[in-house]
Each structure stands twice: as structure tokens, then as C-alpha cells.
Amino acid sequence: MAKRPDLLPGTLDMLILKTLNRAPLHGYGIALSIKRLSDDVLTVEEGSLYPALQRLLLAGWVKAEWKQTETNRRARYYTLTATGRKQLGLELSEFERMITAIGRVLQDA
Amino acid sequence: MAKRPDLLPGTLDMLILKTLNRAPLHGYGIALSIKRLSDDVLTVEEGSLYPALQRLLLAGWVKAEWKQTETNRRARYYTLTATGRKQLGLELSEFERMITAIGRVLQDA
DNA sequence: TCCTATCCATAGATAATCTATATATCGGCC
DNA sequence: GGCCGATATATAGATTATCTATGGATAGGA
Numbered sequence: 001m002a003k004r005p006d007l008l009p010g011t012l013d014m015l016i017l018k019t020l021n022r023a024p025l026h027g028y029g030i031a032l033s034i035k036r037l038s039d040d041v042l043t044v045e046e047g048s049l050y051p052a053l054q055r056l057l058l059a060g061w062v063k064a065e066w067k068q069t070e071t072n073r074r075a076r077y078y079t080l081t082a083t084g085r086k087q088l089g090l091e092l093s094e095f096e097r098m099i100t101a102i103g104r105v106l107q108d109a
Numbered sequence: 110m111a112k113r114p115d116l117l118p119g120t121l122d123m124l125i126l127k128t129l130n131r132a133p134l135h136g137y138g139i140a141l142s143i144k145r146l147s148d149d150v151l152t153v154e155e156g157s158l159y160p161a162l163q164r165l166l167l168a169g170w171v172k173a174e175w176k177q178t179e180t181n182r183r184a185r186y187y188t189l190t191a192t193g194r195k196q197l198g199l200e201l202s203e204f205e206r207m208i209t210a211i212g213r214v215l216q217d218a
Numbered sequence: 219t220c221c222t223a224t225c226c227a228t229a230g231a232t233a234a235t236c237t238a239t240a241t242a243t244c245g246g247c248c
Numbered sequence: 249g250g251c252c253g254a255t256a257t258a259t260a261g262a263t264t265a266t267c268t269a270t271g272g273a274t275a276g277g278a
Contacts, residue, residue, distance in 0.1 A: 114235085114236090119233095119234075154237080156236055181244075182244065
């Protein structure tokens with residue numbers, strides 16, 4: 001019963017920042033968005049998500065605001081800050097760099 | 110001074126197995142091979158490498174044998190086992206799956 | 219009224235990696 | 249002869265990120 005990881009470690013912050021770059025969203029919505037866009041391959045557990053959002057807040061990459069959802073529920077909406085957008089750019093290019101490098105190692109040539 | 114990780118967490122075992130799938134090699138040689146193939150992007154620290162090799166040994170994915178190198182030094186050569194080859198296949202396809210999923214989340218569409 | 223989906227959050231365990239250190243030998247150079 | 253860089257293995261300890269397991273609360277539909 002080979003247990004599959006829910007996501008690639010080290011990529012969660014990037015995925016969250018990218019999701020928020022599309023539009024401000026609350027935690028639960030971020031998790032749903034990632035799950036759906038990835039065709040259920042990536043699952044963000046609450047125990048990973050909320051600590052991650054705390055990290056991002058502390059780093060100043062996102063800001064948070066309590067609001068009502070369209071379905072009339074209270075939720076904490078996160079918005080990307082200017083430095084957050086910059087950080088997203090950094091993480092995207094670093095990820096690209098890593099993936100390219102791994103691809104070279106995995107090549108058979 | 111944004112500290113760059115030496116590699117993507119969760120990919121080390123796969124990189125080692127892939128390297129050994131080309132030819133048996135000793136630890137130091139594995140690290141060098143990965144570093145060179147990746148154009149110095151991926152660096153496998155000793156403190157990551159040797160524990161990883163212990164994991165792989167314990168799992169039965171590799172076997173080890175003390176030998177002399179071409180330069181006449183003693184070194185422990187690791188060889189992929191049959192289950193190791195199978196495991197490599199699993200890890201490659203799981204990695205592919207993850208990367209594809211992440212790619213979908215990162216798309217702008 | 220009950221159930222499911224929506225929403226937040228934390229504690230504790232686990233796993234993987236990095237930093238730092240220790241040891242040893244070979245070969246080349248001064 | 250002595251030093252140094254590259255080769256080679258290994259472990260302890262810290263750090264970080266993730267997962268498991270909870271807990272609580274509310275809206276809306278059956």
C-alpha cells in the first residue's frame with residue numbers, strides 16, 4: 001500500500017501564492033481551488049494549509065481580512081501583497097530551475 | 110539573502126535510484142554525477158546522501174559492496190536491485206503525475 | 219432534526235533535509 | 249618532508265515542512 005504524498009514538499013507556498021494571484025480567497029477556497037485545478041491530484045490538508053497561511057502572513061506576502069462569503073458565511077480572505085507578488089515570481093523561477101535540473105538528471109542520454 | 114534549497118524535497122531517492130540505474134556507483138560518485146548532470150543546480154549534501162543510502166539499503170532497493178575505485182581508493186559501491194528498479198519506475202511516474210498537476214495549477218488559463 | 223458541506227485553527231507526530239563535524243587516504247606540488 | 253585539494257564515508261543535531269488527528273462553529277437542504 002504505497003502511500004502517495006498529497007503534494008511535493010516545498011511547493012505549497014508557491015501554489016497558494018499563485019492561487020491568490022488570480023483573486024483574493026479564503027483558506028478553504030484555496031484548498032478547493034488547488035484540488036480542482038489539479039484534477040484531485042494535489043490535496044492541501046488543513047494541517048498544512050493554515051500553518052502555511054500563517055507563514056505567509058508573517059512574511060508579509062499576504063494580508064488577511066474577515067468578510068462574508070457569497071453564501072453568507074464568515075471567512076478570512078487572503079490577498080497577495082506587492083512583496084507577495086514578487087515572492088511568487090521568485091518561487092516560480094526557482095521551481096522552474098529545479099524542475100529543469102531534475103529533468104536533466106532523469107534524462108537517459 | 111534568499112536561501113536556495115539544494116534540491117526539491119522528496120526527489121532525492123528518485124535521483125539516486127535513477128543514477129544507479131545507469132551504473133553501480135559509490136556515494137561520492139552519485140553526488141558528483143547529480144551535481145554535474147544538473148549543471149550545479151542540484152547539490153546533494155553528505156548529510157542527506159548517506160542517510161538516504163541507508164534508507165534505500167534498508168528498503169532493499171539497493172545493495173552495497175566495498176571495492177577499490179579506479180584511482181585505488183576504497184569505496185562502497187551501490188547497485189540497484191530488481192525491486193529497486195521497480196521502485197524507480199513508481200517514483201518516476203508519481204513525480205510525473207505531481208509535476209503535471211502542479212503545472213495545471215500554475216497555468217493562467 | 220439530522221446530515222453534509224463549508225469554514226477556521228491547533229497540537230503532536232513524522233519525515234526529509236541541511237549544517238556541522240569527524241575521520242582517512244591519494245597524489246601533486248613546493 | 250610537509251602541505252593541500254580532491255576523494256571517500258559516516259553520524260549527531262537542528263530545522264523545516266508536511267500529515268494525522270482533533271476541535272469547534274454555521275448554513276442549508278432533506
